[in-house]
Amino acid sequence: MGSHWKWDWQIFLQNNGGGRTYLQWLMSAWGWTLSVSLLSLAVALVVGSAVGVMRTAPNRWLVLIGEVWTELFRNVPLLVQIFLWYHVIPSIFTSLRALPSLVLVVFALGFFTSARVAEQVRAGIQALPTGQRYAGLAMGLTLAQTYRYVLLPMAFRIVIPPLTSESMNIVKNSSVAFAVSISELTMFAMQAQEETSRGIEIYLAVTGLYFISAFAINRIALFIEQRVQIPGTIGGHP
Numbered sequence: 001m002g003s004h005w006k007w008d009w010q011i012f013l014q015n016n017g018g019g020r021t022y023l024q025w026l027m028s029a030w031g032w033t034l035s036v037s038l039l040s041l042a043v044a045l046v047v048g049s050a051v052g053v054m055r056t057a058p059n060r061w062l063v064l065i066g067e068v069w070t071e072l073f074r075n076v077p078l079l080v081q082i083f084l085w086y087h088v089i090p091s092i093f094t095s096l097r098a099l100p101s102l103v104l105v106v107f108a109l110g111f112f113t114s115a116r117v118a119e120q121v122r123a124g125i126q127a128l129p130t131g132q133r134y135a136g137l138a139m140g141l142t143l144a145q146t147y148r149y150v151l152l153p154m155a156f157r158i159v160i161p162p163l164t165s166e167s168m169n170i171v172k173n174s175s176v177a178f179a180v181s182i183s184e185l186t187m188f189a190m191q192a193q194e195e196t197s198r199g200i201e202i203y204l205a206v207t208g209l210y211f212i213s214a215f216a217i218n219r220i221a222l223f224i225e226q227r228v229q230i231p232g233t234i235g236g237h238p
Contacts, residue, residue, distance in 0.1 A: 011198045012205070022192055029188035030209050036105055036174040036184060037213065041167055043110025048117025053147055055122045066118065073115035079176050081108045086180045105177045113170050120162045124155030157228050164221035168214040185209060 012023035020028075054066035073081070085108040090096040096104070128151060136146030156163075178187035189206040193199040 007201065008198055009201055011196050011201055014196075016192070016195065022196070025192065026185075026188060026205060026209075029183055029185045029206075030213075032102075032177070032182055032184040033171070033174050033209075034213060036102065036109065036177050036182065037171045039102075039106045040109035040113060040174065041170050043106060044113035044117050044166070044170065045163075047111065048114035049121050049152070051114060051118035052121025052125065053152070055118065056125045058143075066122075070115045070118050073111050074119075078109070078112050078173055079179060081112055082176050082179055084108070101177075101180045101182055105180060105182060109170065109173060109176075113166055113173070116166050117163065120159040120166070121152075121155060124159035125151050127158055128154055157225075160221060160225045160228070164218060164225075167217045167221060171210065171213045171217065 012026065013021055016022050016025055018025075051066045051069050054062040055070070057063060057066075082105060085104045086101065090099075090104075132150055132154070133146055136150040137143070141149065174184060175186040177184050178190065181187070185206045189202050193202045196202065
């Protein structure tokens with residue numbers, strides 16, 4: 001009763017009925033995945049860095065706001081946040097209804113990841129000797145300038161490895177965009193498998209592209225880490 005699976009990679013050269021091949025559809029889906037991932041990563045780095053700084057500020061109100069932001073976005077499941085941004089928030093702020101799904105997903109995924117970036121930035125700043133802040137202030141720098149020119153450049157050197165993991169995770173987490181009908185890799189896999197019944201080939205191809213995307217981020221981050229490493233240290237540490 002056993003049967004052997006016969007590979008059929010030529011399925012990607014077949015027309016999907018929409019005027020393009022499954023390979024073209026796959027490449028388009030990969031483009032959507034990369035777009036969601038990179039835009040969300042940019043939002044996460046900017047917002048997460050700001051929140052991380054707030055959590056180390058001498059102002060207790062800034063610290064409280066930073067903690068509330070971190071705990072809120074870290075403890076609510078990502079898929080729930082996607083649906084909140086897609087269904088609930090535009091109902092409250094009607095001007096957001098004109099925004100495309102991509103923008104709403106980028107906000108949701110970016111803010112979700114920003115909570116984790118904030119924790120990394122906070123830890124990086126607090127890992128520095130307290131004398132660094134006092135030295136910057138003693139040189140006549142304002143607190144904002146001390147963060148910008150003294151603390152953050154050194155803190156980011158410390159937290160590049162954990163930020164690399166978050167950057168790789170954002171590629172994998174981008175798969176939830178299928179829930180709001182963005183034609184990224186996961187949605188492609190689900191629809192193409194239903195149309196062709198070639199699930200093994202479809203999912204192997206999608207898995208390979210997810211791996212390539214995450215691995216490329218890992219290599220880029222490793223290159224940056226090596227470029228900014230302090231001479232005479234190992235991994236950026238004495």
